[in-house]
Amino acid sequence: MHVHWTLDDRHRWDAFTDGGLAGLQQSWAYGDAMQALGVPCLRVAVTQDRSPKSPWLGAAQFIVQRLPWFVRFTFCQGGPLWASDAPLALQCEAVDVIRHTLPLGKPRMALFSPAEDVSTDKHALSHRVRLASGRSTVLLDLTRPEAERRAALEQRWRNRLHAAERSLLKVRVCGSKTSDYEWLVQAEASQRKTRGYLSLPMGFVPAFQNAHRKPSQALLTLAAELQNQRCAGMMFLVHGSTATYHLGWSDETGREHSAHNRLLWQACTLLAERGVRQLDLGGVNTLSNPGLARFKLGSGGRVVTWAGTYV
Numbered sequence: 016m017h018v019h020w021t022l023d024d025r026h027r028w029d030a031f032t033d034g035g036l037a038g039l040q041q042s043w044a045y046g047d048a049m050q051a052l053g054v055p056c057l058r059v060a061v062t063q064d065r066s067p068k069s070p071w072l073g074a075a076q077f078i079v080q081r082l083p084w085f086v087r088f089t090f091c092q093g094g095p096l097w098a099s100d101a102p103l104a105l106q107c108e109a110v111d112v113i114r115h116t117l118p119l120g121k122p123r124m125a126l127f128s129p130a131e132d133v134s135t136d137k138h139a140l141s142h143r144v145r146l147a148s149g150r151s152t153v154l155l156d157l158t159r160p161e162a163e164r165r166a167a168l169e170q171r172w173r174n175r176l177h178a179a180e181r182s183l184l185k186v187r188v189c190g191s192k193t194s195d196y197e198w199l200v201q202a203e204a205s206q207r208k209t210r211g212y213l214s215l216p217m218g219f220v221p222a223f224q225n226a227h228r229k230p231s232q233a234l235l236t237l238a239a240e241l242q243n244q245r246c247a248g249m250m251f252l253v254h255g256s257t258a259t260y261h262l263g264w265s266d267e268t269g270r271e272h273s274a275h276n277r278l279l280w281q282a283c284t285l286l287a288e289r290g291v292r293q294l295d296l297g298g299v300n301t302l303s304n305p306g307l308a309r310f311k312l313g314s315g316g317r318v319v320t321w322a323g324t325y326v
Contacts, residue, residue: 016108019067020118022058029228031074031096033255036293038093038130042254044233046076047226052216055079057089057118061109073097073109073139075127079119087123093130095139106139124326131322140325149321153311155294157287164283167315172276179277182241186281189236189248193221196236199248202264212303220261223252232289237282239265239274247274251282256292279314 022028028043039045046056057077062069075095082088095113097106114125126146131138133149155164168176189195204217220234227233232253239247247269250262265274286294296316301308312318 016072016105016112017062017065018109018112018116019060019062020057020116022060022067024067025228027071028058028060028074029255031071031098033257034099035096036257037096037255038257038295039252039254039259040078040092041074041076041094041096043076044223044226044228044254046078048219048222049078051222051226052218059113061095061113063105071098072101072105075113077117077125082124085122087119089117089119089123089125091125091127091129093128095127095129097139103137103139107142110139110143126324126326128324129322133320133322135322138322140322143325145323145325147324149323151299151318151320153296153299153314153316153318155283155296155314155316156292157283157294158292161284164315169313169315172310172313172315175273176276176280179273182272184246184272184274184277185240186277187238187240188285189238191224191231191234196220196234196250198245199236199238199250199262199264202248203262206264220250220252227253235282235285235289237278237285239269239272239278241268241272244268246272247278249275249278249282251286251294253286253289253291256290257295258286258291258293259295260297275310 025043032041046058050056057079060067060074061072063072073095075091077089077091080088095110117123117125127140128149129138129140165173200217200220207214224230224233235251235253237249238245247265248263251258252261263275269275283294296311296314299308299311299318
């Protein structure tokens with residue numbers, strides 16, 4: 016088994032990750048965006064012989080940070096990713112080889128948070144030590160017909176959507192220039208200060224867009240307006256056949272008119288038209304943000320809890 020840490024074939028990486036509907040953190044554009052923001056990124060592919068052109072058994076993308084006492088900390092979120100025919104025994108072996116060949120000086124620590132359902136008894140990391148339980152998310156299948164997706168909505172969620180559709184709310188698709196969506200990024204910055212939560216750096220959105228193979232298609236930003244006044248917004252990041260919910264904001268008027276229900280529903284339609292097959296609504300935490308959790312859970316998607324974080 017051989018590992019290849021110097022990868023420059025983006026087209027192959029995109030095809031491999033897109034085949035398994037990989038999450039945002041395993042997309043090439045995410046890695047390049049983080050590097051542009053000063054966070055190093057490592058990519059590795061595993062083959063059964065020495066040539067990197069051979070079929071990949073698996074691939075993984077890591078971000079690298081330096082901890083106190085000069086410990087180098089690497090984190091692979093949503094990976095490694097595996098070929099559909101890669102045997103479990105080889106996957107387990109590959110994880111160990113990846114850990115031992117990390118191109119970083121010691122001391123170092125490699126953490127993996129694979130996109131494996133917590134109910135899966137055996138997976139490539141199950142032989143490793145689990146440090147933390149996995150987060151939950153909601154995945155929306157955008158390949159389903161619209162009528163089927165609407166029928167899957169939780170009743171109160173669907174009622175709010177109906178009310179928003181009958182209201183005077185207008186939905187506008189924002190452009191792809193930074194000036195077209197900066198208002199939503201700034202609203203997010205204000206929310207973070209008020210509510211005291213952390214997320215990706217504020218410069219991540221333009222960095223991700225610049226790193227995307229098709230910058231004009233990297234984002235979908237929607238605004239809800241009432242009487243020509245903006246009252247809510249949502250932004251989604253597109254990576255291959257998958258999209259990820261990234262930012263959302265609403266004022267009191269937007270909340271009164273269920274603007275986010277309307278925006279998410281419209282986004283699903285527009286993303287499906289672009290060929291996006293799956294929308295990841297992001298983390299669900301009923302303790303720290305029960306309102307947002309209820310909103311995501313009511314959207315008719317599939318709730319998934321990942322296996323956890325392993326060392």
